[in-house]
Amino acid sequence: MKKILNKTLIGFLIICTMILFNGKPLTLEAQALDIAAESAILVDANTGDILFAKNADIKLPPASMTKMMTEYLVLEAINQDQISWETTVQISDYAYSIAANTSFSGIGLRQNKDYTVRELYEAMAIISDNAATIALAELVAGSEGEFVKLMNQKGTELGLTDFEFVNSSGLTNASLGDNYPEGTDPDADNLISARSAATLAYHLVNDYPEVLDFSSTIHSELDGEPLENLNWMLPWNNTNFAQYFYEGVDGLKTGYTTEAGYCFTGTAVRDGQRLITVVMRTDSYGSRFMETQKLLNYGFNEFNHTELYPAGYQLENQSLLEVSKGKEKEVEIELADSLSSMVRVGEEEGYSIEYIIDENKLNEDGQLIAPLERGEKVGEARLVYDGNGDYGNIKSDRNGQTVDLITVTEVEQANWFMLTLNAIGDFFANIFTTVVETVKGWF
Template sequence: MKQKIQAALIVVMAFMISFTTFFVQPEHTYAQVDLGAKSAILVDAETGKILFEKEADMTLPPASMTKMMTEYLVLEAIEEGKISWDTTTQISDYPYSISANPSFSGIGLTQNKDYTVRELYEAMAIISDNATTIALAELIAGSEGEFVKMMNEKAEEMGLPDYQFVNSTGLENADLGQNVPEGTSPDGINQMSARTTALLAYHLVKDYPEALEISSQKEIKFEGHQDQNLNWMLPEMPGHLAAFGFQGMEGLKTGYTDMAGYCFTGTAERDGQRLISVVMKTDSKEDRFQQTRTLMEYGFTQFETKELYPEGFQLEDEETAAVDKGKEDEVEVSTATALKTVMKKGEDDQYSIEYKWAEDKLNKSGELTAPIKKGDKVGTAQLVYNGEESYGNIFDNKTGTQSVDLVADETVEKNNWFMLMLGAVGDFFSNIFTSAVDTVKGWF
């Protein structure tokens, strides 16, 4: 009898625990996506808002995703007029030796022949050719060693949180023999976290959208060969690869080494919303694309860009701000533009707004100082997320804060000198009176 009672109690307790867990445990965004990748991240490409992450700060070898930094520096050199798409260069012994090695994705370059920057860039971006990548690095910086310095300097300028660049390609320095870039270690390995990789991709897409025009090409014709893009997720790929196609996919970079495993940085756009995903250290070519699909579908189906506060919005009970030295004692304020955000569907009520006044516009009493012109920025209206999920941002590794300008809706002119003098005199006697009252109170 006693054993039956104990058994019954155990059943009841188990039920109560499961009941409590079901109804009380908060929902976590990250638990809704099951990924086998060792590290992954999904971000909104407009705001940098993180929609999903898994060990996103773990530093791992990025393999050929390293080439995104090389792409950026090539496009920057074109923008600055240092080279052009039609600039030609020849192949030195180092990239030629890499090209002749079938283990290094060599496309088969020829020496004593002119190649255009466009030809080399397309081979790098579309089929991840290592030799053409090195040739571009040498063209821009004179040597790969000097180019690596540029890569690390640009990474610091971008604010990338976790990185180490030791070559332009993503190969391991140990595989380069006598061609290890000067200033780097013979056993050096490129290192990036998924967060860093996503931020690098963000800068590449934002600053040079033409990169997507090339990364979205389904094939390349080079040196008499026709090769298919290594990104199988591009829509309408030929043959059996069509099964991997994903609507809106335009890039960005695959990667593989024995140490890095199979990696992929993808970007897709649907209905004006662009997402960037990174998966690192997956098990196969197919796996990296399947996991990217899982992330992308989650982002596009569960999140939306929505206008939460329209242009001209006024916070209740803060429609006006006090004004000092003006012909009016207050001024109406409102948002200069609409405030939109990427949000999980159904979370509208989890957001609020608060004002942050511009300190240089305030006096010691916290009042705006006249004169104020209509349209003057007097602060910002910041979006506040009040929910349980902790959506970070790739820009600062913290919860991102979105804001729009808070502006004056009318002009308040400065009072003339006589009225200002009367006000000063009034303030003087008011202060004397207040001091006298305080003194008398002190006697008692």
């Protein structure tokens, strides 16, 4: 019995020692995040690095989170001067039929007036008005069917991988009746993974940050009807929502249908750090916000935005590249910009960089060819994470962050006389090497 107790005590002491002196158990403990959602993800909005993921690649109905793509395409159309905020819109029979259905989210748009794009965008972003969404889709593309084509094209362009859009609002096609968009299945539903929803949100807040002005608006009005934001994490002056408030939240989009359950794409900023979250298929209106709180707490408490390698950094023993046909035989290279990341507390040493030289810049001997300008790009430096819990990056075209590798100085091309002398020198050097190797072979 005494031996058993001693072994137990020794085992306990070993575990304590590992926790105190080895960062890995702490890291694994930090990663044990229990999120009550079928799918979830946490992303750094600056770098696209994924800080946490749970079933992030399964496609699920996103409900009104679909509207993020409609928001993106409308903002793009404004940015490209195809429409303006003051462009007026008439409500079509189709959009009006949706507005008149009180089971759908919206205030009940009228057909006897013109609405501005700004008014409809507010209704879409704040209260998730389905009719306003359809009206904007029709404005941009002529019909919702054509708009759906744009949605899917843009999704591919933005790097979404697991998705299919079948309408602009996020309702099921079956609920649209005979008005389901041309070219889509009458029983289809929009589908997207948490990873792709986060990717869409990443592009939305970075490409068009003005979307946050709408998604953070708590109260507005249209046609004398109140527009009250469906996001309870905003700073409401309402004690009923106090448990859901989270400092720094300014978006982004809620969603609910029977098929989708309660879902939410959130974003918050603190001390210059912005995070993006997605939770899909939670079990109640409020639970999606509580699970989002867990993700945001984890992100802000466990990670710090850290500059790991400053601009001008040179990797030891790899700071020089040989140059052919230049006045100098070598040129220094350095990072054009800094490399930063959301770094887990205590894992600052878990990062390194690797150089990837552009082979198109090299001759057959692996040398750069003069002339070279100062600051000329000759390759890339890639950030490599060597620690635990690497969930990757939402930008699938990149395996880790990269910055340009550039030349520190210019290298002029040598004149014809020097090139000739170098060629002659190389010729005799090769002959000498051949003779030496031959003589060695005799012995």
